[in-house]
Amino acid sequence: MTSKKHLAITLIVFILLAALYRALPGREPGFAPHLAMALFAGAMIRDKKWAFAFPIASMIISDVIIQLMYISGLGSMQGFYEGQFVNYALFAVLTAIGFLVRKVNVLNVALHSVTISVIFYLLSNFFVWMGGGGFGRPKTFDGLIMCYVDAFPFFRASLYATLIFSAILFGGWALFVRNKKTPAAA
Numbered sequence: 001m002t003s004k005k006h007l008a009i010t011l012i013v014f015i016l017l018a019a020l021y022r023a024l025p026g027r028e029p030g031f032a033p034h035l036a037m038a039l040f041a042g043a044m045i046r047d048k049k050w051a052f053a054f055p056i057a058s059m060i061i062s063d064v065i066i067q068l069m070y071i072s073g074l075g076s077m078q079g080f081y082e083g084q085f086v087n088y089a090l091f092a093v094l095t096a097i098g099f100l101v102r103k104v105n106v107l108n109v110a111l112h113s114v115t116i117s118v119i120f121y122l123l124s125n126f127f128v129w130m131g132g133g134g135f136g137r138p139k140t141f142d143g144l145i146m147c148y149v150d151a152f153p154f155f156r157a158s159l160y161a162t163l164i165f166s167a168i169l170f171g172g173w174a175l176f177v178r179n180k181k182t183p184a185a186a
Helices: 003-023 034-044 048-071 084-098 106-130 141-181
Strands: none
Touching (some): 003 048, 003 141, 048 084, 084 106
8 A cells, every 4th residue: 555545544533532532422612623633734734625525524524423412412502503613714714824844843743733723712702702602702802801811711622632643643644654755674
């Protein structure tokens, strides 16, 4: 099997595993690999259309699973809801931020992981507040701050998840590349 084919299969498996993980009942809200997937895709996948597809495809698959669980009474959260498109657009923005990672090293990956976590937290909750979602906070500055406070537990979980899954993705990639360059032992 060619290394391109091996990589494509690995990415497809990761998309499916990440989707299934995100749809797990009882998973800590906000703790999912998708922000790290967006950063990784932007930084590492040369073909930009596939870079955008990597995290968004996994999000869509998990949203379908979550919606099916909701419809069948196995879950309390809807997979599709008003404003869903905003999340997909935000993931496209986060993937584009990954394009800015020029040198992949531990410090840059950690800094960009924190950056995209903060950006997603600020923008997604701004749109929740604007759309009257969440707890329907008033359209005032104080209401916006209340919305951010409401979402802080999700932010904390999302930040930890992004750092952990970025380490897994970028570290796994580094091992893959190193093993590809090292001849197999006889």
